[in-house]
Each structure stands twice: as C-alpha cells, then as structure tokens.
Amino acid sequence: MRVRGIALVAAVAFATTMVITLKGFSAAPEKVTIDAVKKVKPAVVLNHGKHAKDIAKGNCAECHHKWDKASGKEPRKCTTCHKAKKEGNTPAAKTIFHKKCKDCHKKNKAKGAPTSCKGCHKK
C-alpha cells in the first residue's frame, strides 16, 4: 500500500507538472525524492513545494544556483552535475546536499527544520 501510495503521489505530481508546463508556468514539483547517491542511508524526501513557495519565497536560485532563469528552461536536478564523487571543481552530491540543506536547517531549528540524520533520512 505504501509503495502504491507513493507511486500515486508521483503520478499526480507528474500530471500536475505536465499541466503547469503546458500552461507555461514554472513546473516546480510538489515532492522530490533525492536518492541518486543512496548507498548506506535511506533516500530523502524533500517537500519541494513548501520549500520553494513558503520557505524560499519563490527564489528558486536559493537552491538552483546555476539556473539561468532568462533561458526559459526549467531548473535541472542538482545530481545532473553533482555526482557521487567530486568531479573537477564540482563537489560531490553528499557534500552539497549536507551543506545546502543542513546549514539552513541549523538556522531554522526553532521552526522545526530537522537537523538529525533520521529527520531527513527517513526509513
């Protein structure tokens, strides 16, 4: 059931994304599962919609730092560049996620942002 639930959520999110894309608005997904380098820790589910709208107040570049808004294209996944291992001057995925996500969470502990491993890496 849990798996079907997640598949359904993903399907709905995808459908919504498609509708929004066709309308020509930015297609920020509601939820994203970050699992590109998953090996020892469970995948991390990011409430993307809440982070984009309520927390970053629509400033996508807060996280999508290489996004060229003027290009008219959607932001790309972090993991298209940040791989399991550092490549050239591009830091590894674990490094940037921990830096980006944890730094802000430490500042927002009082607002309920998780800082423990289990808070993000949920089983």
Ligand code: HEC
């Ligand atoms: C604020 C959220 C957050 C917290 C807190 C956090 N992580 Fe992560 N971590 C991530 C994200 C996102 C990734 C990338 C996951 C992926 O792509 O598979 C990651 C990746 C990792 C990876 C590499 C992937 C793997 O499974 O080998 C390890 C190891 C890891 N974290 C360990 C930890 C440990 C240990 C703690 C606690 C001290 C911790 N993390 C706390 C968000 C977090």
Ligand code: HEC
């Ligand atoms: C708190 C950080 C954060 C903010 C703010 C944010 N995003 Fe994201 N976004 C992410 C992460 C993390 C991913 C998943 C990256 C990965 O899997 O490598 C993602 C994924 C996406 C994807 C999916 C890319 C793909 O190819 O699947 C799109 C589209 C996107 N974001 C658009 C937006 C837009 C538009 C905004 C602003 C309205 C925004 N994001 C704000 C962190 C953020």
Ligand code: HEC
């Ligand atoms: C087009 C490739 C590309 C994409 C997509 C990308 N990055 Fe990066 N990122 C880089 C490169 C290259 C660097 C090295 C410094 C620089 O050039 O800014 C970097 C540096 C960083 C750093 C600084 C690390 C440090 O040690 O100071 C953070 C944090 C970061 N990226 C987070 C993200 C997040 C989060 C996403 C997705 C929401 C993302 N990046 C998407 C290429 C990318």
Ligand code: HEC
């Ligand atoms: C700009 C600050 C900021 C950044 C960057 C950020 N977060 Fe958060 N996050 C918050 C705040 C504030 C909360 C708690 C507020 C709330 O839940 O309404 C939160 C809550 C969460 C929660 C628990 C509640 C929920 O919504 O599911 C998870 C999981 C989470 N963040 C994951 C991440 C991951 C993974 C990243 C990096 C890709 C990230 N966050 C980046 C500020 C941030």
